[in-house]
Amino acid sequence: MLKTRHDTTDKVSVTINGQKVEVPARISVAAAVLSVRDGATRTTPVSGDGRAPYCMMGVCFDCLMDIDGVPNRQACMVTVANGMVINPQEGASRLGDGT
Numbered sequence: 001m002l003k004t005r006h007d008t009t010d011k012v013s014v015t016i017n018g019q020k021v022e023v024p025a026r027i028s029v030a031a032a033v034l035s036v037r038d039g040a041t042r043t044t045p046v047s048g049d050g051r052a053p054y055c056m057m058g059v060c061f062d063c064l065m066d067i068d069g070v071p072n073r074q075a076c077m078v079t080v081a082n083g084m085v086i087n088p089q090e091g092a093s094r095l096g097d098g099t
């Protein structure tokens with residue numbers, strides 16, 4: 001489904017929704033999530049419907065995730081790093097207190 005434009009021999013280990021996986025280094029968190037699960041990154045605060053990355057360039061905000069304990073991160077704008085913990089964002093997160 002997804003094809004990278006650079007060498008993918010380098011890997012990093014990340015945990016996505018509790019599942020430890022190896023993904024190509026230097027890809028975005030959104031690309032990593034799309035490559036290993038159904039692509040859902042968050043649920044909406046109002047209806048609870050699932051959302052997935054759409055624009056992959058920081059415009060739509062459909063890729064908000066909790067990354068290393070920090071909510072409201074745009075997964076398409078963050079590069080994966082070894083040991084990173086990535087979780088979907090369920091509904092709205094409050095600002096400033098990390099929940």
Ligand code: FES
Binds near residue numbers: 030062
């Ligand atoms: S996919 Fe649109 S802002 Fe990340």
